[in-house]
Amino acid sequence: MSKQSTLASNQAVSAHAGAAEQAPLLDIVHITSIRGERTLFSDFNLQVEAGRMYQIEGPNGAGKSSLLRIIAGLLRPQSGEIRYRGELSQHVRSEFLQDLLFIGHKAAVKPELTGLENLAFFAAVQGQPCAQPPFDLLEQVGLVGLEDIPAGNLSAGQQRRIALARLWVSSSRLWILDEPFTSLDVAGIEMLHQRFSQHLAAGGAIILTSHQPLDWASQSLVRIQLEYNW
Amino acid sequence: MSQTRILLQVVRRDFQVAMRNRNELLNPIIFLLVVITLFPLAVGPSAGTLSQIAPGVIWVSALLSAMLGLERMFRDDFRDGALEHMLLLPCAIELAVLGKIIVHWVTTAVPLLVISPLLALLLNLPMHALPVLLLTLLLGTPVLSAVGAIGVALTVSLNRGGALLSLLLLPLLIPLLIFATAAIEAASMNMSAGGPLALMAAFLVLSVGLSPLAIRAALQVSVN
Numbered sequence: 001m002s003k004q005s006t007l008a009s010n011q012a013v014s015a016h017a018g019a020a021e022q023a024p025l026l027d028i029v030h031i032t033s034i035r036g037e038r039t040l041f042s043d044f045n046l047q048v049e050a051g052r053m054y055q056i057e058g059p060n061g062a063g064k065s066s067l068l069r070i071i072a073g074l075l076r077p078q079s080g081e082i083r084y085r086g087e088l089s090q091h092v093r094s095e096f097l098q099d100l101l102f103i104g105h106k107a108a109v110k111p112e113l114t115g116l117e118n119l120a121f122f123a124a125v126q127g128q129p130c131a132q133p134p135f136d137l138l139e140q141v142g143l144v145g146l147e148d149i150p151a152g153n154l155s156a157g158q159q160r161r162i163a164l165a166r167l168w169v170s171s172s173r174l175w176i177l178d179e180p181f182t183s184l185d186v187a188g189i190e191m192l193h194q195r196f197s198q199h200l201a202a203g204g205a206i207i208l209t210s211h212q213p214l215d216w217a218s219q220s221l222v223r224i225q226l227e228y229n230w
Numbered sequence: 231m232s233q234t235r236i237l238l239q240v241v242r243r244d245f246q247v248a249m250r251n252r253n254e255l256l257n258p259i260i261f262l263l264v265v266i267t268l269f270p271l272a273v274g275p276s277a278g279t280l281s282q283i284a285p286g287v288i289w290v291s292a293l294l295s296a297m298l299g300l301e302r303m304f305r306d307d308f309r310d311g312a313l314e315h316m317l318l319l320p321c322a323i324e325l326a327v328l329g330k331i332i333v334h335w336v337t338t339a340v341p342l343l344v345i346s347p348l349l350a351l352l353l354n355l356p357m358h359a360l361p362v363l364l365l366t367l368l369l370g371t372p373v374l375s376a377v378g379a380i381g382v383a384l385t386v387s388l389n390r391g392g393a394l395l396s397l398l399l400l401p402l403l404i405p406l407l408i409f410a411t412a413a414i415e416a417a418s419m420n421m422s423a424g425g426p427l428a429l430m431a432a433f434l435v436l437s438v439g440l441s442p443l444a445i446r447a448a449l450q451v452s453v454n
Binding site: 076098106150 | 235236239240242243246247250251309310311312314315317318319320321453454
């Protein structure tokens with residue numbers, strides 16, 4: 001009883017043909033998730049390939065966030081498995097997590113710490129030691145002048161920017177982003193689009209939930225519809 | 231090695247956060263001071279009675295004040311998503327958890343150790359028992375942090391886990407209370423406190439060594 005349909009808006013091979021020949025970055029096989037009494041989705045399958053962006057769509061409560069959390073390994077599905085380059089993701093946990101960047105609905109920005117301190121922490125634990133000094137990073141996401149203010153005193157959009165700055169220090173190939181555009185302004189969204197294209201061009205893959213149209217990326221976009229199951 | 235680097239970063243960040251929340255840090259220690267100041271007023275200032283109840287009073291109030299500050303360990307992290315971030319760090323979760331225990335211990339137990347001579351003085355504990363009091367606190371407070379963290383990890387996703395938390399933890403911590411007070415009493419009567427202290431050291435090794443495993447499992451259930 002497969003209830004989700006995959007609408008591949010454009011199956012054309014993306015700009016870098018070489019990536020398509022490799023094994024899929026991530027293979028999501030027969031995932032079933034039951035929350036409470038309700039089956040969110042059953043027998044969900046997806047092959048995540050390098051250079052592609054997967055947009056998960058569906059009404060509120062359809063299980064988009066749950067799906068992302070299952071893929072990241074935060075939530076255990078009722079059945080099914082996640083294979084990272086052919087191996088079960090929990091068996092190659094540290095390699096998988098090295099290659100994964102997950103920014104959830106709750107963005108892990110500490111309200112007590114300043115933007116700079118938050119960024120310094122993210123950059124330091126991200127694996128690669130300081131690709132970019134945190135201050136440059138702050139400039140990148142347009143928060144110069146606010147570096148000494150505790151993140152809790154910033155606006156929702158500014159806090160989002162701090163969280164999303166992790167995208168600029170990440171060397172992970174797989175990004176899982178839950179509603180990354182929430183509370184961003186137009187300039188912020190544009191900035192994110194640019195970063196996404198860079199990432200896709202560099203052979204990364206993105207799985208995200210968003211209600212924003214992502215037509216600019218139609219070349220590499222795969223849209224996945226989740227339905228609300230009663 | 232990257233694992234220890236991540237551990238150090240977690241410790242550093244948690245210290246920074248704790249220092250920004252100094253009021254919350256001070257609450258348990260102020261509670262402890264108030265309780266201990268009230269005892270001589272209520273029980274009467276007779277030196278004999280006070281020194282007799284001193285070990286019990288100090289340890290009971292240390293235990294209760296530890297309960298007060300315990301929730302802080304994972305509650306905020308759970309709310310702002312830092313907990314999920316921690317579970318997805320490319321290092322052993324147990325290690326990051328150990329970092330949190332260390333920060334909690336340093337921020338709660340070190341102030342307690344510093345003021346404990348004052349507490350001993352307030353309750354007229356014989357001065358020759360003071361080193362043993364310090365030793366019991368030194369051995370016992372890491373157990374409070376480590377075992378307490380298991381309870382917090384289990385209850386963090388519940389809205390009002392406070393009452394449940396103390397119900398869960400107090401039975402586990404009662405042996406600690408018994409051996410700690412036994413050690414101090416023995417010392418104040420000029421007897422050897424070696425036995426209870428050795429048992430407390432065993433608790434310490436067991437709880438700090440094994441609790442990160444339990445905490446990891448509990449956290450994974452809590453974010454589920």
